[in-house]
Amino acid sequence: MPPLPVNPRLPLSLPLCLYLLFLAFAAPVAAQQADGAQLFARRCASCHAIEPGATGGAPNLAGVIRDSLGLTGTKFGCGLAQCGACTVHVDGAPVPACQTWISDVEGSEVTTIEGLSPGGTHPLQRAWIAGQVPQCG
Template sequence: MSVRIRVNGVEKALDVDPEMPLLWALRDVLGLTGTKYGCGQALCGSCTVHLDGEVVRACVTPVRRADGRAVTTIEGLSPDGSHPLQRAWVELGVPQCGFCQAGQIMTAAALLKAKPRPSDDEIDQSMAGNLCRCGTYSRIRAAIKKAAGMPEGER
């Protein structure tokens, strides 16, 4: 079966098993390796992408669900790294190992789209499904607030 998806703004026709996880279509078929495999059970958030602007876990999303829809990966958020979240992540030194960061940023991007100036509780609630083995949660929250344009006193 051929699945047609728009990935990072580019139409793609994929001749894959429709039950293949979207993660493997992105990584193995299309070579977009920014989206990471973490747990394979939608528990850690490392594989987070946007499907028509909504956060999904690519490890458990069959590629058939993306048929005719738009997928945005970390590579498509801002190819040159200029997205406010990406800049804030670098400026505040958020990552340690970096493995979970693409999923963290993709979840944070959806949060800021829905709530441009989120409270601490809104950030914590939105980001709760994204695990960071290094424990950089306070830096993640600060980077989200910086990207939202919140003054340093509110971070």
């Protein structure tokens, strides 16, 4: 895939613009403790229960979101919290999911790209598609 054209008049990079859109339009995906299970409720009304010890060996939030829940919008990039590919919101604050332990988000609201709208109709989801976000699911 050829690189996207760069407009020298724009001071913001495409990833930064997408991140700012994410901040502006993100809707929470709930993560709550219920009967000893980690529960992730997506805005599109499907819920996933993760039993303790059933995280597929993934102790971090990115691994659980992708591998256990099958939500591939959260990407693995550098694994060092440097690139931002794994950024999700926990209680409204951006955090690197690759460096966040699953136990740290109990009782918190976790927002991923999938939680914005069913069918990919949210402005941020459309921007990802239009911008050809390079991280594949």
